[in-house]
Amino acid sequence: MRFWAVIPAAGIGARMGVDRPKQYLTLAGRTVLEHSIGPLLAHPAIAAAVVAIRQDDPWWPTLTLRNDARVHTCAGGTERADSVRNALRHLLERGAHNDDWVLVHDAARPCLLAEDLERLIETLKDEHIGGLLAVPVTDTVKRAAGDGRVETTLPRTGLWRAATPQMFRFGPLVHALEVATAEGLLVTDESMAMEHMGHRPLLVASSARNLKITHPSDLPIAERYLECSL
Numbered sequence: 001m002r003f004w005a006v007i008p009a010a011g012i013g014a015r016m017g018v019d020r021p022k023q024y025l026t027l028a029g030r031t032v033l034e035h036s037i038g039p040l041l042a043h044p045a046i047a048a049a050v051v052a053i054r055q056d057d058p059w060w061p062t063l064t065l066r067n068d069a070r071v072h073t074c075a076g077g078t079e080r081a082d083s084v085r086n087a088l089r090h091l092l093e094r095g096a097h098n099d100d101w102v103l104v105h106d107a108a109r110p111c112l113l114a115e116d117l118e119r120l121i122e123t124l125k126d127e128h129i130g131g132l133l134a135v136p137v138t139d140t141v142k143r144a145a146g147d148g149r150v151e152t153t154l155p156r157t158g159l160w161r162a163a164t165p166q167m168f169r170f171g172p173l174v175h176a177l178e179v180a181t182a183e184g185l186l187v188t189d190e191s192m193a194m195e196h197m198g199h200r201p202l203l204v205a206s207s208a209r210n211l212k213i214t215h216p217s218d219l220p221i222a223e224r225y226l227e228c229s230l
């Protein structure tokens with residue numbers, strides 16, 4: 001049984017709206033992508049990582065990361081799930097087995113703590129299906145109507161914000177993503193595809209530091225977290 005990392009890094013960062021995809025912005029001396037993949041490559045269990053990148057991505061070749069023998073690339077896809085599927089196909093060519101573990105981690109999550117990664121792997125490694133890092137919701141949550149007014153307040157109990165890495169067995173994950181694609185179901189994370197197959201992924205508590213960089217206002221927060229752990 002082996003552990004593989006998959007890093008979807010083929011997004012364009014439309015909501016960030018800067019001159020390059022957000023995974024190539026530099027924070028605390030390194031690119032967001034290098035920070036994101038760092039804890040996975042540092043973990044002794046991870047055999048190799050596949051990074052899904054856009055065709056003609058001019059930034060990837062500038063990273064020294066591409067010289068790491070454990071780091072491979074594949075083509076990105078239209079949606080995040082397509083990028084992940086391409087990476088899984090690449091892993092199949094590299095000899096991944098159905099029982100192997102795959103950890104999918106967003107290129108835009110540079111603040112993953114080694115201890116959260118360790119807890120995820122330790123908690124799930126004897127599980128049948130897998131699970132994900134997630135953060136319990138602390139705010140009161142509202143659902144808005146179309147006019148921007150509150151429609152309802154959702155009970156906070158039992159609500160979590162899904163993060164990454166999401167860790168699933170290779171074979172079942174490939175199958176779940178294929179079914180989602182065939183049915184035209186847009187899955188925004190791997191867990192959603194697994195849930196659609198009737199599986200019940202385990203939620204593993206993550207530090208709230210593990211934010212996904214989305215808007216410009218996320219950058220100084222992430223940079224502060226990264227500087228604190230240097």
Ligand code: CTP
Nearest residue numbers: 008009010011012013014015078079083107108
């Ligand atoms: N991603 C990907 N392939 C896509 C779309 C997204 O590999 N076709 C990756 C992004 O690079 C990112 C992760 O999936 O690491 C999470 O996606 P998101 O935060 O939505 O990033 P973007 O799609 O780049 O941002 P936006 O939605 O604002 O354009």
Ligand code: MG
Nearest residue numbers: 011012013080
């Ligand atoms: Mg996106």
